[in-house]
Amino acid sequence: MAAIQKYLVRLTATVAIAVLFAAGAAVLLAQNEPTGAEQVREITMTAKKYEFSPREIRVHPGETIRLVITALDRKHGFKLEAFGIERELPKGEAVTIEFKADQAGAFPFKCSKFCGFGHGKMKGELIVE
Ligand SMILES: [Cu+2]
Known part of the structure:
Protein backbone atom coordinates (compact mmCIF):
# COMPACT_ATOMS: atom_id res chain seq x y z
CA MET A 1 0.00 0.00 0.00
CA ALA A 2 2.74 2.42 0.98
CA ALA A 3 4.66 1.47 -2.12
CA ILE A 4 1.79 2.30 -4.44
CA GLN A 5 1.18 5.62 -2.64
CA LYS A 6 4.85 6.50 -3.08
CA TYR A 7 4.58 5.55 -6.74
CA LEU A 8 1.49 7.73 -7.21
CA VAL A 9 3.16 10.71 -5.51
CA ARG A 10 6.21 10.31 -7.72
CA LEU A 11 4.03 9.95 -10.81
CA THR A 12 2.07 13.09 -9.90
CA ALA A 13 5.28 15.02 -9.35
CA THR A 14 6.69 13.82 -12.68
CA VAL A 15 3.53 14.86 -14.54
CA ALA A 16 3.53 18.23 -12.78
CA ILE A 17 7.15 18.86 -13.77
CA ALA A 18 6.43 17.81 -17.35
CA VAL A 19 3.48 20.19 -17.53
CA LEU A 20 5.52 23.06 -16.10
CA PHE A 21 8.33 22.33 -18.54
CA ALA A 22 5.92 22.29 -21.48
CA ALA A 23 4.35 25.55 -20.35
CA GLY A 24 7.79 27.13 -20.01
CA ALA A 25 8.78 25.93 -23.46
CA ALA A 26 5.56 27.33 -24.92
CA VAL A 27 6.26 30.73 -23.36
CA LEU A 28 9.82 30.73 -24.72
CA LEU A 29 8.62 29.76 -28.18
CA ALA A 30 5.98 32.48 -28.11
CA GLN A 31 8.67 35.03 -27.21
CA ASN A 32 10.90 33.92 -30.05
CA GLU A 33 8.19 34.05 -32.64
CA PRO A 34 8.34 37.04 -34.94
CA THR A 35 5.90 39.57 -33.63
CA GLY A 36 5.49 41.33 -36.94
CA ALA A 37 8.59 43.41 -36.25
CA GLU A 38 9.98 42.25 -39.61
CA GLN A 39 7.63 44.40 -41.61
CU1 LIG B 1 12.49 49.50 -72.11
Whole structure:
Protein backbone atom coordinates (compact mmCIF):
# COMPACT_ATOMS: atom_id res chain seq x y z
CA MET A 1 0.00 0.00 0.00
CA ALA A 2 2.74 2.42 0.98
CA ALA A 3 4.66 1.47 -2.12
CA ILE A 4 1.79 2.30 -4.44
CA GLN A 5 1.18 5.62 -2.64
CA LYS A 6 4.85 6.50 -3.08
CA TYR A 7 4.58 5.55 -6.74
CA LEU A 8 1.49 7.73 -7.21
CA VAL A 9 3.16 10.71 -5.51
CA ARG A 10 6.21 10.31 -7.72
CA LEU A 11 4.03 9.95 -10.81
CA THR A 12 2.07 13.09 -9.90
CA ALA A 13 5.28 15.02 -9.35
CA THR A 14 6.69 13.82 -12.68
CA VAL A 15 3.53 14.86 -14.54
CA ALA A 16 3.53 18.23 -12.78
CA ILE A 17 7.15 18.86 -13.77
CA ALA A 18 6.43 17.81 -17.35
CA VAL A 19 3.48 20.19 -17.53
CA LEU A 20 5.52 23.06 -16.10
CA PHE A 21 8.33 22.33 -18.54
CA ALA A 22 5.92 22.29 -21.48
CA ALA A 23 4.35 25.55 -20.35
CA GLY A 24 7.79 27.13 -20.01
CA ALA A 25 8.78 25.93 -23.46
CA ALA A 26 5.56 27.33 -24.92
CA VAL A 27 6.26 30.73 -23.36
CA LEU A 28 9.82 30.73 -24.72
CA LEU A 29 8.62 29.76 -28.18
CA ALA A 30 5.98 32.48 -28.11
CA GLN A 31 8.67 35.03 -27.21
CA ASN A 32 10.90 33.92 -30.05
CA GLU A 33 8.19 34.05 -32.64
CA PRO A 34 8.34 37.04 -34.94
CA THR A 35 5.90 39.57 -33.63
CA GLY A 36 5.49 41.33 -36.94
CA ALA A 37 8.59 43.41 -36.25
CA GLU A 38 9.98 42.25 -39.61
CA GLN A 39 7.63 44.40 -41.61
CA VAL A 40 7.57 44.12 -45.34
CA ARG A 41 6.50 47.13 -47.33
CA GLU A 42 4.76 45.93 -50.45
CA ILE A 43 4.65 48.28 -53.40
CA THR A 44 2.67 47.47 -56.50
CA MET A 45 4.04 48.89 -59.72
CA THR A 46 3.24 48.73 -63.40
CA ALA A 47 5.55 49.06 -66.37
CA LYS A 48 4.50 50.12 -69.84
CA LYS A 49 5.90 52.14 -72.73
CA TYR A 50 7.64 54.22 -71.43
CA GLU A 51 7.05 54.57 -67.76
CA PHE A 52 7.00 52.90 -64.41
CA SER A 53 4.07 53.81 -62.22
CA PRO A 54 4.75 55.01 -59.64
CA ARG A 55 8.02 56.34 -60.97
CA GLU A 56 9.16 57.41 -57.52
CA ILE A 57 9.22 55.14 -54.49
CA ARG A 58 9.89 56.50 -51.01
CA VAL A 59 10.83 54.12 -48.23
CA HIS A 60 12.67 54.20 -44.92
CA PRO A 61 16.13 52.83 -44.23
CA GLY A 62 16.07 49.26 -42.99
CA GLU A 63 12.69 48.45 -44.47
CA THR A 64 12.24 45.26 -46.42
CA ILE A 65 10.71 46.20 -49.74
CA ARG A 66 8.63 43.87 -51.84
CA LEU A 67 8.09 45.27 -55.30
CA VAL A 68 5.39 43.58 -57.32
CA ILE A 69 5.76 44.79 -60.88
CA THR A 70 3.58 43.92 -63.82
CA ALA A 71 4.46 44.83 -67.39
CA LEU A 72 1.23 45.79 -69.10
CA ASP A 73 1.96 46.10 -72.80
CA ARG A 74 5.06 44.07 -73.61
CA LYS A 75 8.18 42.69 -72.02
CA HIS A 76 10.16 45.21 -69.99
CA GLY A 77 12.92 44.95 -67.44
CA PHE A 78 13.65 46.39 -64.04
CA LYS A 79 17.16 47.34 -63.07
CA LEU A 80 18.04 48.86 -59.70
CA GLU A 81 21.77 48.79 -59.93
CA ALA A 82 22.63 50.07 -56.45
CA PHE A 83 20.95 47.01 -54.96
CA GLY A 84 22.21 44.55 -57.55
CA ILE A 85 18.75 43.96 -58.94
CA GLU A 86 17.93 43.21 -62.55
CA ARG A 87 14.84 41.27 -63.55
CA GLU A 88 12.88 40.64 -66.70
CA LEU A 89 9.24 41.65 -66.61
CA PRO A 90 7.30 39.38 -68.97
CA LYS A 91 4.06 40.88 -70.23
CA GLY A 92 1.12 40.39 -67.90
CA GLU A 93 3.07 38.61 -65.20
CA ALA A 94 3.43 40.00 -61.68
CA VAL A 95 7.13 39.76 -60.80
CA THR A 96 8.04 39.97 -57.12
CA ILE A 97 11.37 41.53 -56.17
CA GLU A 98 12.29 41.64 -52.50
CA PHE A 99 15.23 43.50 -51.01
CA LYS A 100 16.25 45.41 -47.94
CA ALA A 101 16.63 49.17 -48.20
CA ASP A 102 19.93 48.99 -46.33
CA GLN A 103 21.45 52.17 -47.70
CA ALA A 104 20.08 55.69 -47.63
CA GLY A 105 19.96 57.98 -50.63
CA ALA A 106 18.35 58.32 -54.04
CA PHE A 107 18.84 55.43 -56.43
CA PRO A 108 17.76 55.37 -60.05
CA PHE A 109 16.05 52.39 -61.58
CA LYS A 110 15.31 51.84 -65.23
CA CYS A 111 13.94 49.53 -67.84
CA SER A 112 16.60 47.04 -68.86
CA LYS A 113 14.88 45.54 -71.92
CA PHE A 114 14.82 47.58 -75.06
CA CYS A 115 11.16 48.35 -75.62
CA GLY A 116 11.08 51.07 -78.26
CA PHE A 117 12.14 54.61 -79.04
CA GLY A 118 11.32 55.87 -75.53
CA HIS A 119 13.14 53.07 -73.75
CA GLY A 120 16.00 55.31 -72.65
CA LYS A 121 13.56 57.54 -70.79
CA MET A 122 11.87 54.71 -68.94
CA LYS A 123 13.31 55.49 -65.54
CA GLY A 124 12.39 55.99 -61.94
CA GLU A 125 13.88 56.60 -58.56
CA LEU A 126 13.98 54.84 -55.23
CA ILE A 127 14.40 57.26 -52.37
CA VAL A 128 15.47 55.80 -49.06
CA GLU A 129 15.15 58.43 -46.31
CU1 LIG B 1 12.49 49.50 -72.11
